[in-house]
Amino acid sequence: MNVSQEMVSQWQDAFKGTMMELIGFTIVSASKQLVIGEIPFRPELSQLTGLFHAGALLTLADTTATTLANLHTQASPETFEPDRFPLTAQLNVNFIRNSETSKLVAESVPVHVGRRTVVVRTDVRDASGRLLATVTSTLVPTSEGSNVPPVRQGEKKAA
Numbered sequence: 517m518n519v520s521q522e523m524v525s526q527w528q529d530a531f532k533g534t535m536m537e538l539i540g541f542t543i544v545s546a547s548k549q550l551v552i553g554e555i556p557f558r559p560e561l562s563q564l565t566g567l568f569h570a571g572a573l574l575t576l577a578d579t580t581a582t583t584l585a586n587l588h589t590q591a592s593p594e595t596f597e598p599d600r601f602p603l604t605a606q607l608n609v610n611f612i613r614n615s616e617t618s619k620l621v622a623e624s625v626p627v628h629v630g631r632r633t634v635v636v637r638t639d640v641r642d643a644s645g646r647l648l649a650t651v652t653s654t655l656v657p658t659s660e661g662s663n664v665p666p667v668r669q670g671e672k673k674a675a
Contacts, residue, residue, distance in 0.1 A: 519546040519593045527583075530596075539572065541579050544621075548587045551624045553580035557617060567614040568648075573640050574609055577651035580622040581636040585655040588629050602634060602655035609651045617642035632656060 524543050531537045539561065544552040553576060555561070561572040585602035587593060621641050628635040633656055640649040 519587070523593050535575065536579055539575055539579075541576065543583060546583060546587065546593075548584070549625065551580050551584040551587070552621065553583065553624075554619050554621045556619045562616070567616050568620060570611060570614075573611070573614075573620060573649045574607075574651065576620050576622045577609070577624075577638040577640050577649065578604055578607060578653065580624040581638045581651065581653040582655060584624040584626060584636050585634040585653075588626065588634050589655075589657045599659045600657045602657055604653055605633070605656050606654040607651065608653075609649055611649050612647055615642035615646065615648060617644065619643050620648070627652070 524546055527543060531541065540555045540558065542554050544554055546552075555572065555576050557568065561569055563569040582602055582604065589600045589602050590597060591600075619642075621643070622638050623641075624636050624638040626634065627637050633654055636653045636655065638651040638653065639647060640651065641647055
């Protein structure tokens, strides 16, 4: 099941004021089987030689993996229950090369979806498709859940 563009737009709106907005993270497409995200090249995301900073590659990979894991931990794409938001518990990265390309593209796929953990593999590529990094993430929900009802996107949680 693919997440609708309308829902993805609502998620993008929710990113305002967060690290995702700061790096220019955009969800290209999302489903429980594959999430594709990207960030544009900007000088602020580079290191001293003009190539992407390794932290930018890793932030893109972690954010894309978290988006995929969130689809597995929430009741539905339309709801957001903070207690079910997945947090990265372990992350392993292999940097292969770097680039000064116009953008980075990350593709996240599930490796394991269990009751308490979600393991995700994310490949980060440059605009020409060259593999820059492979990242494996293990994510866990913030808690095992709660009695708080889920919040629909666009609604404010009751105080």
